[in-house]
Amino acid sequence: MAVAERGGEHAAAQVDHLVRAALRERPGLGAEAIRAPGPLALDQPGAQMLTLPALCDLLASGGAAPDGRFRLTLDLPPGGGAGASTAARVALLRAAGVTDPATVARACLASEGASDPLMFDRPERLLWASREGRVLAELPPPPPMELVGGFFGPARRTDPADLAFPDISDLLEGWGAADLAGVARRASLSAARCLALRGPAEDPTAALAQGLGALGWAIGHTGPARALIFPPGAVPRGAAEALQTAGFSRITRFRIGGA
Secondary structure: OOEEEEOOEEEEOHHHHHHHHHHHHOOOOOEEEEEEOOOOEEEOOOOOOOOHHHHHHHHHHOOOOOOOEEEEEEOOOOOOOOOHHHHHHHHHHHHOOOOOHHHHHHHHHHHHOOOOOOOOOOHHHEEEEOOOOEEEEEOOOOOOEEEEEEEOOOOOOOOOOOOOOOOOHHHHOOHHHOOHHHHHHHHHHHHHHHHHHHOOOOOOHHHHHHHHOOOEEEEOOOOOEEEEEEOOOOOOOOHHHHHHHOOOEEEEEEEEOOO
16 A cells, blocks of 8 residues: 655555556556576566666665676556556566565665555555665555556656655555545545646546446556546446547556455
């Protein structure tokens, strides 16, 4: 679960993490790293996520030897709001033999200045302090849902000094008892507050949700990831085409939630 921080205080809600968790759970979306013996080297055939000095520092923060020939492949757009930078670092650390989640979290935080909880088995169930790299609480899983989502607008890399996020702490109240409609309502409120504060002003996601009969919608608060929320099996025909017409890219459909 993501945490929005403002004025040094945590303002957290599990709904803030729906898009990132969902997009990462989709098969084929993620990061993969392999390591071979040899002097330190980094091959990145796709997006360039880390420099060689940054990789050296990351390995040192994780207690790993600064050697090995790494190859990093990423199928998430950098700056997309789906956790690409953290996914890349977690993959590299695991390839180097660093598997303890707390150690990986500290190393990612030292490298990024902020991180997602991807080093844990069930990140969507965590109340997470992104700029402290620690778990604040464990929460019930979200109810089963089906999402249609993608990316709208330009990439936007996370700036750890950026604290301009809305307070969404009230949306956590009653989370454990919320049904899917309640979760979708919280997600929509969280997304709407973020857009009102950070833009873009002409975002079409809310209108798409209404036009397609979705229960709600969610966004990645630091990037262009977007998703519409439906009950399982209730996505209408033409939903993906509607997103494409509105300017979405990398459109995908999948289910998450449940025990």
